Amino acid sequence: MVLDLATLPKAHLHVHFTGSMRVDTVVDLxxxxxxxVPASVRTQELPDLTPDARGWFRFQRIYDAARAVVRSESDxxxxxxxxxxxxxxxxxxxxELQVDPTSYAPHVGGITPALEIVLDAAAQASDDDFGVAVIVAASRTRHPLDARAxxxxxxxxxxxxxxxxxxFGLSNDERRGVTTDFGRAFDIARRAGLGSMPHGGELLGPDHVREVLATLHPDRLGHGVRVTEDSDLLARVIDEQIALEVCPASNVSLGVYDGPDRVPLRRLFDAGxxxxxxADDPLLxxxxxxxxxxxxxxxxxxSDPELAELARGSVRASRAPDAFKTNVLAGIDDWLASSS
Structure with missing residues (x-):
């Protein structure tokens, strides 16, 4: 009996605000x-992308075109x-929905109203069985002082x-900006009790991941799949219990790996x-x-037991309240037990 993965309780920790949109919503807005709206967004057929600066530029141009339709609080x-x-x-x-309020501030009166709109909508979408929280993400393409703000x-x-x-996160092209320059912003976030959740280890390899670890002290690493290129680094990430937000569709679409079977998910899992x-940016x-x-x-x-363990990993790595986590973990156990 193959269990229905749609009924497997899980947490979703890596998805961007703009990238979460439905195609129909983008077209409507x-x-x-x-x-x-570009045809590539309407059809969800990205051009062949490469994991270099040119490929990222092409991706970012499409992403920006989708973001441009968001013009109001109701949107x-x-x-x-x-x-x-x-x-x-x-x-x-x-x-946990990741957003840079700077992108929407011009349409709603500033970054504070932009964030408050998202937070209020997140609260309204939540109930006893489902919760939406927010990760505020700075962009590598902007000045580090903006990140501190x-x-x-x-x-x-x-x-x-x-x-x-x-x-608190740090997104956009890993090759942009100087990672160490964003350290003070992450210090501010940590002092407030926020999790450190920067991107790293997708477009750049182990050397950059080490820099992220040393400077931004992540609790979770957005992507992180390229730690598999260095066994010592992989062991360190595991030993320090840094969760990896693995997004297979993103890795393949951006040309980091040739196909879903090449994404090192199995190696990461087997290593512990x-x-x-x-899903990163399901819109694209x-x-x-x-x-x-x-x-x-x-x-x-x-296998189903391994998929259940993936779901448990997502819940444990989340910032959900402990009691909420306990309930979801029990639901995962029930899902797995239903096969017997």
Whole structure:
């Protein structure tokens, strides 16, 4: 008996605000605001991308075109509500939505209103069985002082429940900016009790991951798959219990690996790494959270007990309240027991 992965309780810890949108929503908002939507977004057919600066530029241009249709508070609230609805449908019990409020601030009166809109929508989308929290993410393409401002803003709304900020991240092209320059922003976030959740180890390899570890002291690493290129680094990540937010569809779409069977998910799992599968930008990559678990089953040969352990890893790595985690973990045990 093959168990239904859509009913497997899980947490979703790596998905971006813009990238979480439904295609129909992007098209609808584009029509409302008179903004053209690229065919690659409408069809979810990205051009062949390469994991170099040129490939990232092409990806970012498409991403920016999708983000351009978000022009109002109602647009932002719709995105959060639909992301929550989609996650619920795929068995997610806890969603941590990553957002850079700077991108939407011009349309709603500033970065503070932008963040408050997302937080309020996250609280409204939550209930006793499902929670939405927020990770505020700075961009490598902006000045490190902007990151400090975002960290201070995030700290004002820090919490451990739905509708609060639970972590601070650093996103965009790993090759941009100087990682050490963002260290003070992460210091601010940590002092407020926020989790450290920078991207690293997808477009760049072990040397950059070491720099991220030394400077930003991550609790979780966005992607991190390339730690498998250095056995000592992999052992360190495991020993320090740094969770890896592995996003197979992203890795393949960006050309980091040739296919889903080449993503080192199995190696990470067998080595004992803490893993939380994520969809990253389902709008562009064409697959949501459920598809990442299906990839683990179909491309990496994960059994139902192993898939349950992946789900447990996502819950344990989340910033959900402890009592909530306990309930979700019990639901995973029930899911697995239903096969007997």
């Amino acid at each position: 584009g029509e409302q605001h008179g903004i053209p 932002m609230r719709r995105i959060v509500a639909e992301a929550a609805e989609d996650d619920r449908a795929e068995g997610s019990a806890w969603l 975002l960290a201070r803003l995030a700290a004002r709304y820090a919490g451990d429940r739905p509708g609060t900020v639970v972590g 790494a803490r893993i939380a599968l994520g 990559f064409g697959s949501r959270l459920l598809a990442q678990y299906e990839t683990a089953r179909d491309a990496a040969g994960f």
